[in-house]
Amino acid sequence: MTVLTRTRGLAVLVATVLVVSACGGSETPAAQGGQQGAKEFSVALTEPDHLTPGNTSSSYSITVLQALFDLPVVIDAKGQPQMRAAESVTSEDQKVWTIKIKPGQKFHNGEPVTAESFADAWNAAAYGPNAWTNNYYFENVEGYDALNPEAPEGSEEAPKPTVDKLSGLKVVDPNTLQVTLTAPFSQFPITLAYTGFAPMPKAAFADLAAYDVKPIGNGPFALDGEWVRNRQIKVKRFEGYTGPRPAKSDSINFKIYESRDTAYVDLRAGKVDLIQTIPPASVSEAKTLLGDRFVATPSGTMDYLGFPVYDKRFASADLRKAISMAIDRQAIVDAVFNGTFKPMSSLVAPLVPGYREGACGEACVYDVAKAKALFEAAGGFSGTMNLYFSNADPSYEQWMTAVANQLKDNLGIADIQFRKVPAADYLSTLRAHKQDGPYRNNWVMDYPSPQNYLQSMWGEGNRMGWESKKFNDLISQANSAAGMEASIPLYQQAEDVALREMPMAPLWNWQDQGGYSDRITGVQIDAYSPNLDLITVK
């Protein structure tokens, strides 16, 4: 035996290892599940935080919960409320609301869905010590303060509430729930389309921790087995479902991914059927690759540039408008977001009823000469301008850099510094008014009403430190208007006030890009729901 054969032997061993491993891999595409009779499809998901509807506002959890729960109201593709678990939501004075529940609905464990199922769930969400994320949605229901007592002066510790039920919730009969608000609120019906208003069965309250990982809903799909953390959540068709949207497929497998890039590779490899967010860098490739199976959905999410109005250097509305006019929104959208976002000249997103294109007028139109003239007339800006954003996403720094360059070139502001704040600190910084320069502000829509944007972002206690009695008066008038139709002109007037004073400039509206495999049909993703019940497996 010579050295030659010895090494040849080794080489053969190496080759065998490689070949064996390759063979093992090549069997896999054929071995994939989903095709053996059962009509199942898979959806790429990021690990949810909770599955109790009152305790999550993350879009990942909501994707799953929309399959598991029927909410009182849903929003159709046009942004209008439609009844789902509720039969009607009515009020004489916009303050006391009567919700009629459709009879005959069942939870996945067989319990009937009654007015009490809603009252129980809402009370639990509003109860301070439970510390559920959607607690503040019940702020305007009478009795909220008693469930969330404030800490006394000089103490950190809040006393334990003496009651655990909202006095504003009254179960009149099994199918009627009466809700009394602290002030008239014309938008109330549309808010009921938010996940936090889902009903919960009696069985949930025996062990809330167990319910959080194995929720029992009233929707077309029921949980199938355990939520396998970081791997998958399986749901199957609920046979007892009597509502308006029975499931068209047998089951859905929510496959959990850490990275969108990997999910996208898996979509291409045919290992996952639907992904709702294609990574920005792959969008143009996905368009060609998927053709009709590429889905672009305008979303309700908006980016804004906020100004610290409380800082005297930013006290002039003309200076703030000049900055807004010096920003070339289209150029930034093209460069940073592949042209997929929409430059905005309005404070609310286009899909919101009451949206007016160009509401902002020339203050949101890119015009260097006018911007410069206005800027000079307002006294200009001296010293260092700090731009604030968080490190949550690399694109924030990219577009802020573009804004900085435009302010330098167009207004001659020479000294611009970036203040990149850790994501975990960003909101506290804004809340405490620690920012002394323009900053990234963002709003993710909860329900399509101008009120959701205007009151949350420009209303009392806003991040800009902006105060306008006129604006606040218009908002409360709109809130007490006789219905949603009547409220819209008033919200628009309030929007005009906010645009005239420009404490925060609109930048652009987001768009979501998804795609699906050729195994499924009937995909109808809109800004409110992926509508998974409509999907059929070929």
Add this chain to the structure above:
Amino acid sequence: MRYAIQRLAQAVPVFFATTFLIYAMVFALPGDPIVALAGDKPLPDEVLHTLRERYHLNDPLIVQYGLYMLNAVQGDLGQTFTGQPVSELLQGRWAVTAQLAVTAWIFELVVGIGLGVIAGLRRGGIADTAVLAGTTFVIAVPVFVVGYTAQILLGLNLSLFPTAGVDEGWPVSYLLPGMVLGSFGLAYVARLTRTSLIENIRADYVRTARAKGLRRRRVIGRHALRNSLIPVVTFLGVDFGNLMAGAVVTEGIFNLPGIGQQVFQSIQLQEGPVVVGIVTMLVMVFIVVNLLVDLLYGVLDPRIRRA
């Protein structure tokens, strides 16, 4: 035996020092983890307050650490901010990372030593040049480039391996990520084996063995190679710990729900207890593997055992 006990006793202070340091580092990260939980939405003050109390975030560092350790020695590693018990969380993840690390390690060991021997015996030849060039390349290219390229090329385009996930189980799902993770260490193993083999082949004892008329195969395998493996074993030992810890990028690319992904997430969420739990286990793995390496020296070279 005494040697082994001594080594284990050293592990105790190492254990406390490391865990405290890690806890302090996570504690020192800027930002409020509870506020961050809600993303861009505001959390009501009452909710913030209740959650901070629940996770002892208002207490000083030393109290937090003390409470953590007190519970930990009783087997309770606490909860994540989403209410999942940490021990339950880690259970499933360890298995994934261990399978990945073992796959990578076997790949390093078999292919690395193999290539090293081939290169060493044919010093200056085509095989040697190829191994040198290949290993230089692998060391120079960042692991995520290797990872994504392998995923697209071998997983997606050629369909030789699954692209991501652990659905096919071990070994199928772990082969590609294992090779990617192991490629870096493999380059070192191959080079170490090669260099050390070349040195030993020229050594007096090998010449003596050959002069005694032993067959070349026995001379290389039994004498030269065995001695040459000491530095390689040292490297492989240390590297096993590195593989466990270095899985962050690979697990991310291939969507393997292991420890690496968890550490990354938990640091971002500032979940001190989770990070400490994982790092403590990693420290233990390092200690145990290094102990095994030291014991192995004795097997490979009896002189070390007697010294």
